Amino acid sequence: MSQHISFVQREELKNKPSSDALGFGVHYTDHMFVMDYEEEQGWHDPRIIPYGPLTMDPAAMVFHYGQAIFEGLKAYTTPDGTVQLFRPDRNMKRFNQSCERLHIPTIDEDFLLNAIQQLLLKEKDWIPTEEGTSLYIRPYVFATEPFIGVRPSKQYKLLVILSPVGSYYGDQLSPVPIYVEEKYIRASVGGVGEVKTAGNYAASMKAQKEAEAKGYSQILWLDSKENKYVEEVGSMNIFFKINGEVVTPELSGSILNGVTRNSVIELLNYWGIPVREEKISIQEIFDAHARGELEEVFGAGTAVVISPVGELTWKDQTIQVNDKNIGPLSQRLYDTITGIQFGKTEDEFNWTVQVDEVRV
Template sequence: MNQMIERVKTSSQKEKPSVDALGFGKYFSDYMFTMDYETEKGWHSPKITPYEPLVLDPSAMVFHYGQAVFEGLKAYRTDDGKALLFRPLKNIKRLNLSCERMSIPTLDEDLVMDAIHQLVELEKDWIPNGEGTSLYIRPFIIATEPYLGVRPSHSYKFMVILSPVGAYYSGQLNPVKIYVEDYYVRAVPGGVGHVKTSGNYAASLKAQNNAEELGFEQVLWLDAKEKKYIEEVGSMNIFFKINGEVITPKLNGSILSGITRDSVIELLKHWDVPVREERISLEDIFKAHANGDLEEVFGSGTAAVISPVGELKWGNESITVNDNKIGQLSFQIYDTITKIQLGRADDPFNWTFEV
């Protein structure tokens, strides 16, 4: 697919927010990328246009049957003013996996990479330069055909929008408190838990709200069948350091294959730190804590990179991890990945892509 990306110039530019006001997902840049799909034409009309509202028919299928997928990645500003993307091709490939599962036509990966490259290059001034800040990149696809009937849509819209963001959590490296959800379930093998589709996140909101009311920042999900095996946290994959070895739940068809998760595993292997992917019961984690063997717990994800866990509550039981402090390995992983993302450390894995 050798399509030229059309550009439409904006008539006015937005005022950029101060670094202190950023938060996460509150502000959006001047431009966005759009591309449409129709059965007869395939993906067509790639454009970079001014950021603006969409006009959709009330019967657009996305509203009624939930055909929607998305991704999330970031651009970082280096100390010498360059812009770096972190493992963008992994996100694009995962987007196509989500498309395949949700019966959405797949995208030309080279074209998507070119679109993201051009969009970030055009909006380079939107990459904030405060510590812990970045430009969040949100590619997504929605079903647009005006039709009421349960089948895949015949038309879609693919978009990429940009949002300057601060740290995902107000205390980036302060350990979070996690509530173990033992009633609601997130996903089942054979379902859509392994892809980034909007409904997964809508289904998690009830449990997340309940956890927040109890004073917890995140929910840890268990398997849907036995409700005893650990799967993932609401916005992160999860890791446990026990007796010097790092263990993370094995991908099983209901766990998202996180890009940061993969990066953590590669980094640990590079450091010769023992790391295993396996089925982990929550009971075993609580036993490891009781025996004094549970050394660190941390989550990984695009938004927070690494988020140490200081407390786990399961039913009437609660455990404190590492005296509610970030562990040495958790910090080392966070420090190394963020330095690679910012161009402050060598990148032996070729993870970064300069815009």
């Protein structure tokens, strides 16, 4: 796929937010990448145009039947001023896996990654350089055909928008309390939980709000069949360090195959720390705590990188993990992964991809 990407320059550029007021997902850059799909033409008309409103028919299928998927990755500024991406090939691959699961036409992965790089070149002045800041990249696709019968859409729109974001935690990691959800289920094997569909997130919000109302930051989801096996936390994967060994739920078909999850596993292997992907019941975790063997619990995801868990509540039992302190392994993983992402730690895994010609 070697279509030319056309470009329309925004006439008046926006004011950029100061790097201490970035937040997450609030500011968008001057331009966006857009591409259309029609059954007859396939994906066509790739273009970088000023960020601005979309015109949508009220019958557009995304509003009715929810064919919509997305990815999330970041562009990082390194000390020498180059800009790099972290394992973007995995995001491109999962983008297509998500498309396939919702019967959305896939896109050439190299073309999409190239389009993202071209957009970054145009928006290089938006890439923040302060400690911990980055440019969040959101590729997504949704159904646009105006038709309200239930079947896959014949028209789609693919966009990439960019948002400068601050560090999720500010200067330091902060252990969070987690609620083990028993009433609501996120996903089941055979469903769409292993990909990034819009509907997965909509379905999680009520449980998340109820947990927040009880004072918890996030939910730990259990499996749909037996309501006893650990799945994932909010929108992160989860890891447990028990008696010197790390375990994380295996990719069962209902768990997201996270990029950070995989990076954690590869790092642990490289460091010689035992790590297993397997079915883990929540009872095992509480039992390990009772034996004094539950050393650390942490989530892993693109937004937070590593998020230590300080407290777990399941039914009427609450346990504290590592006295609610950040564990040394959580900290080491956070430092190493962000170090590689920001070009401060040597990338022994070839995880980073330089964005050509972008130098801020």
